[in-house]
Amino acid sequence: MLTVLLILIPLIAGLITFGLKGSGPKVLSMISSLATVVLAIGAWCRFRTAPDSLNVVANWIPQLGSQFRVGLDGMGVMLCLLTAIASLLVFITINGRSFEKPGSFYGLMLLAQAGLTGVFTAFDALQFYIFWELALIPVYFLCSIWGNEKRIAVTFKFFVYTFLGSLLMMVGIIYLYFQTPDHSFSWASFSALQLSQDQQSWLFWLFFVAFAIKMPIFPFHTWQPDTYEQSPTPVTMILSGVMVKMGLFGLLRWLLPVLPHGVMVWSDVAIVLCIIGIIYGSCIAMVQSDLKRLIAYSSIAHIGLMAAAVFANNEQSLQGALIQMFNHGINIIGLWIIVEVIEQRLGIRNMAQLGGMARKAPRMAIFFVIISMANIGLPLTNGFIGEFLMFSGLFQYNHWMMAFAGLGIILSAVYTLGMIQKVIFGQENELTTTTTDLKAGEMLALSLIVIMIFVLGVYPQPMLELVSNTTEVVNKLF
Template sequence: MPWLSTLMAVPVLGAVGVSLVKSDKLAKQLALAISLVVLVLTGVLAAQFNPTSGTRFQFAEVYDWIPRFGVHYGVGVDGIALVLIALSVVLVPIVILASWHDADGTGANAPPKRSVKTYFALLLVLEAMMIGVFASTDVFLFYVFFEAMLIPMYFMIGSYGGAQRSYAAVKFLLYSLFGGLLMLVAVIALYVIAEKGTFMFPELIGAIQDPTTQKWLFAGFFIAFAVKAPLWPFHTWLPDAAAQAPAGAAVLLVGVLDKVGTYGMLRFCLELFPDASKFFTPLVIVLSVVGIIYGAIVAIGQTDIKRLIAYTSISHFGFIAMGVFAMTANAGAGATLYMVNHGFSTGSLFLIAGFLIYRRGSSQIADYGGVQKVAPVLAGTFLIAGLSSLSLPGLSSFVSEFMVLIGTYEIHPVPAIIATTGVILAAVYVLWMYQRMMTGPTAESVKLFPDLDIREKWVVAPLIAVIIAVGFFPKPLLDVINPAVDKTLSTVQVDQFTPAVADKKGAGQ
């Protein structure tokens, strides 16, 4: 069975069906059902995945697409791609359920009514694009999905976002297109210089030997990925896009789409250009550490809930990029796990922030206060999501952040030590935000706040469950991730850190 093609085809066909039905309610129900079908199919695929298989990419499909130029429809997954696809398909039905009334125009603080069918069709199309970009084993096909993801997200921000949605959508699109243009030039140059007659990723590994050529091609790929991630100083589009996007779209933007940047660094930059990656590692580590501290400090000063969460993500992406370029097994596995954990923790924060904004009609932190007295379940779930974001031990982000810091310290101790200040700053911005919004005297505007209803509890419960479960038992995910990361590092041929442990027998003599 062509599993990966099926995973992409089902949401695309579902989007067509959603756009054709007559009832808005039926469109929502169909979109949710389709997303759950994709989730079940992904679960069946994951159950068949063998982490210890000698085959690099499992469930592979390769068909000629443009034979004249060696372009293939090539898809397949290793452990890294699989966990990110799983993240995508878990978040989509949650986002659909959370966005149930986003386009209805119902409720005192709801935005004006817009096309319900279009919104949910765009979500399904975006799901197919996200699966495709992580599954691509042809570099040109990866680029196609890399750019195609922009289209549904652009329309979700520009048509369904806040008051400054047009500005935010255009800024998001222009930044992404600029990075994509640089990547396209590098992809074409890679094809021409490699002289392999193909864009298939496994066949291009090791094709570029000249160090100078590697550096130029690395720059084209890396800048595109740094913009997408976003890594400081390529980050300026994210706060505007995340603040203006509907809460569900913001979850997929920050929780999944931005991971394509760090995934691309790990997948393509390290393996296609290993010498250039080692050459630029000091620069990337510096940018990562600056991003960690900068994002956290700026987050502390934010007065808008969604902008605050967006800046925290810039800090988190600094940790992920640092883990990728530390090039140790611990840091690489930690960075990959961090991509997954960040999607759930930040996704929870955005969705709960969306519930708050829907009730109050404002995203300003100062407009809230004492919410935990009138809506204790809402406040409690917000606290758990926030504590996960600051990497509290026992919650999912702690494991990945700890692995990144330990793995980086093995090779780059000074940057790792400096980066730990981001952990302290995270406690400041999360706890201060919670204190201002949830504790203290109850503000007049929130005294009549309803607590989470049944639908909202179904939205939040799976996310909180994953955050706690992975925090206590990350082994199943790491068992899938570790072999793929080891394979990547063996391709890059980095010298792994080996602690100097005295031989007990020799010491005794």
């Protein structure tokens, strides 16, 4: 029942929020997000003692062979917890802000959370597809209504990319459905299929393109920087912190176990695309002056490394990718909170117009430096253990691929340190002398992030235990 409540609470709260006015949407959103964090922690505890109790099967559309199947393994628990924490951090950060049509804004944010949680818990392909779209639709409206001046064209591009990817995945799901002996959409039926290598080879691309667009992986990435730049920053936090993990989750839950021979045939090609994305994203990030675009391109590089580790498909690479999915989500949200603070205070994101903020906003400067260091994997921060395991797994798979992927570490340090220098240090100017330090809500959100950075950096054992035996992470639960 815990698993169902993780979906139902934000879903029902989101629908109710549409009809609320005044401070009602903020209050209900905060209550809902706190409740889902508590439930996600409860699911983690229950998973350690009685994992089968988190699985729910109910009749849904028996005529189509589709049942309502939700469940949680270590990967699902981790990503549901990330979704709940991310939503709470966003609502804490924007508590002091006002939005036009707040009921609609907060309602759509909660519906997106429900869709994301549904994706991470689904063990029925049709149900997975429905939640996949449910997570996308609210984000489309959030970007197109509350985004910046170029939001319409950018949101249309985002919609076209993701819709085409979803369409390809739907074709693949329908084909696999007709290959199952029992005409079922269940994960167990799909993973038990004995398809020929030729079938798996072309089916691989239907699913891979859909997941690659969502992450995104080069060359399917072009929607991402524009969307991150034009979206409201709270929406960008959810997009980059959680929603891109849908693609990585799809690889692990559906692509690897259902089409293993297709993965074996095309894994080298996929890893090469990921490595190109790592180097390309890092190089483009180095020449950016806009904070949002710099973080957007850096995210392409980080996600590319995680995807490459997934396709390396050994114990260490998979563990590293899973841990990094959580840690990257926490760190990138922290960076977006800093960007939100700067944009709200000064109305700009251009690093050439910033500088000397350490004097006027010392607490913000400290948080910015800590989170930036965690984002490049400094030892004793949460970003280190995942990167270490991913590179170790890639080294086992192919030495040369690991060497080229490792360039991302060097480039990441270059653009991150440059960003810190331009934003925090240097000379003050007429604009930055007017800035103020963190408010209570911003301070609380960033403090929670920094606590997680150091706790998971110094003692990552709980997370390692959660994703242990990752070669078994796709084992059937039903």
